[in-house]
Amino acid sequence: MYKKSNSIFRCFILLFLVSQSLTAQQTKKMQAKAYFASGCFWCVEAVFESVNGVGDVVSGYAGGTESNPTYNEVASGNTSHAEAVMVPYDPTVVSFETLIMVFFGSHDPTSLNRQGPDRGAQYRSIAFYNNEEEKATIDKYVRFLKTEKVYNKPISTQIVPFKKFYNAEDYHQDYEVKNPNNPYIRAVSIPRLKRFKAAFPKLLKENKH
Numbered sequence: 001m002y003k004k005s006n007s008i009f010r011c012f013i014l015l016f017l018v019s020q021s022l023t024a025q026q027t028k029k030m031q032a033k034a035y036f037a038s039g040c041f042w043c044v045e046a047v048f049e050s051v052n053g054v055g056d057v058v059s060g061y062a063g064g065t066e067s068n069p070t071y072n073e074v075a076s077g078n079t080s081h082a083e084a085v086m087v088p089y090d091p092t093v094v095s096f097e098t099l100i101m102v103f104f105g106s107h108d109p110t111s112l113n114r115q116g117p118d119r120g121a122q123y124r125s126i127a128f129y130n131n132e133e134e135k136a137t138i139d140k141y142v143r144f145l146k147t148e149k150v151y152n153k154p155i156s157t158q159i160v161p162f163k164k165f166y167n168a169e170d171y172h173q174d175y176e177v178k179n180p181n182n183p184y185i186r187a188v189s190i191p192r193l194k195r196f197k198a199a200f201p202k203l204l205k206e207n208k209h
Helices: 002-029 041-049 072-074 096-105 134-147 184-198
Strands: 033-037 058-063 082-087 125-129 158-162 165-167
Touching: 033 041, 033 072, 033 096, 041 058, 041 082, 041 096, 072 082, 072 158, 082 125, 082 165, 096 134, 125 134, 134 158
Parallel strands: 125 158
Antiparallel strands: 033 082, 033 125, 058 082, 058 165
16 A cells, blocks of 8 residues: 555656646746836736737836836826836747737827826836847837838837836736726726737637637
């Protein structure tokens, strides 16, 4: 009886080690990170998490100078930060250029300091870059949008170097998934996600609701 139990125990240990190895491999694939701000981070998080090749998006604050900002400070406009997201992604599945397309295609980049019902600099449009190559990719896509006259108003998106990202409070993470009946989620966030999915069906994860 002891030998049988010991054998089962070893099997559990082996399965655990294999699962840990697979988790480590998946994490390694998601080493690339991109940062964006385009309105309420509840909405933005949900959009990027629907994209194939993207991992668990984190809501937070970026673009400002204050250390350790809180939601109340940022949402009230008492900091220079914007609500932002950190997007971990596998570059072998989805490129940074595609993420830029997702960014511009999922909000109104001509709306200065506003997205939908949310107003203030904390809701401004920002495309952050980690290096000059990423900056060139963003600039190229903006030139394309202007050349093709995709918008009838000037693009107000800020293109700035990434410096620091502060995670938002835990209750903000996966907010849309956890709070589907929240009035704002039903009226603003879910419709925004549906519009994005309808416009970019080929970029979506399978069976992602």
